Amino acid sequence: MTTRRTDHMAAAVSPFAQALETAAGTAALSPSSHNCQPWGLGRATSTTARRAAADLTGADADEYLVLALDRERELTALAAHAVEMEVSCGVYWRILLRTLAAQGWTTAAVRVLDGDADPGAAGLPGGGRPFGAGWPTAWTPLCVVALRPGPLSGERPADLHESALARRTHRGPYGREPVAPGLLRDLEEPATPGATAHPVHLRHLTERRDLRAFAAFVARHAGRDFGHRAAWRETHSFVRRDTADATARGDGFTLEQLFGPMSRPRRAAMRLALAPTTMHLLGKVGYHRVLAAGLADVVRRTPAVVTMGFAGQAPTRAEQLEGGARLADYWWRATRHGLSLHPISIVLQHDDLRGRLERELSLPGRTFFVSRVGVAGSPAPRSHRRADAAVHVSF
Secondary structure, three states: OOOOOOHHHHHHOOOHHHHHHHHHHHHOOOOOHHHOOOEEEEEOOOHHHHHHHHHHHOOOOOEEEEEEEEOOOOOOOOOOHHHHHHHHHHHHHHHHHHHHHOOOEEEEEEEEOOOOOOHHHOOOOOOOOOOOOOOOOOEEEEEEEEEEEOOOOOOOHHHHHHHHHHOOEOOOOEOOOOOOHHHHHHHHOOOOOOOOOOOOEEEEEOOHHHHHHHHHHHHHHOHHHHHOHHHHHHHHOOEEOOHHHHHHHOOOEEHHHHHOOOOHHHHHHHHHHHOHHHHHHHHOOOHHHHHHHHHHHHHHOOOEEEEEEEOOOOOOHHHHHHHHHHHHHHHHHHHHOOOEEEEOHHHOOOHHHHHHHHHHOOOOOEEEEEEEEEOEOOOOOOOOOOOOOOOOEEO
16 A cells, blocks of 8 residues: 655654544544443554455555444433434544644545444455454454545644633523524534535524424423433443542533532532432422423523434435534533533433424434533533543554
């Protein structure tokens, strides 16, 4: 395989190992459902792996990377989680590739792997383990990219990292002032117009009647997830006892991240109330509806809500990864404008509820993301990351 570069490129492009370390460190800060961080990243370095990657992408390139879903970290309690996991991986992938492009490593070719393939065959032509023995057995490969040195994208890696650090899932109150229409129009524009084969439907809800309708929907239906035993058991497994526990585990979220600052007695009471066994018992007297009403009240006082959707009801893997890329660009740009987001995924995780929401709000396609948008009244704690979050596997 040949290396294509000029003296000018060599002077500008970062060595790949250094560029990958920087990019992986930034991408590791990506948001994901329950902060489960379900992605894996592999670099093809062996002859077997590079040959397989070259065959898949059809490109003779300097470097090959493979995005994977780590099945040991994915959410599985609900069917809708399958989409959430691949969208989360798409967010990570987009930030990784943007940061590599900022350092002069451009995409020569991409191959999204068939989502319907047998996981035991690694989802690749020929079955078995075409990437060789170094490929982790718990990883399902999603996408392969071929990379070559090229002109810098014009973004600064430090800016991308700064925005990734500043990004927050902020569940607290937002200011009531409307988000400027011009700013919302800017957020609606894709980062690379016309560059995608899989457009994402994006809509902002800002009219009072739409916000009221959405808040009423949350009040009526968000309790479903709190009362779903398997789903709540899985969600509760990501609730961390305190900051020290979250730091040690490197994932999930603390009660303060969910409900804001609280006293030690209240924290103990909430821990007891949210335990799956207690939640099941309290659900018999309507506690899940109380939680839904509290969430609806927060939504009702939000100046804007953003929705994103796929064109069709059965999105392909390529569309799900593209949805994640669109979400990554939106969240990055919103952060740069001083805005916070708070996803309200609970209304999308059951197909019948999602269908009702799409009909009541006239949302096109299949909605995969709904979030509050606004200026938070106080800083939110940063989500924790695994010790190996920025590590990649060479295979």
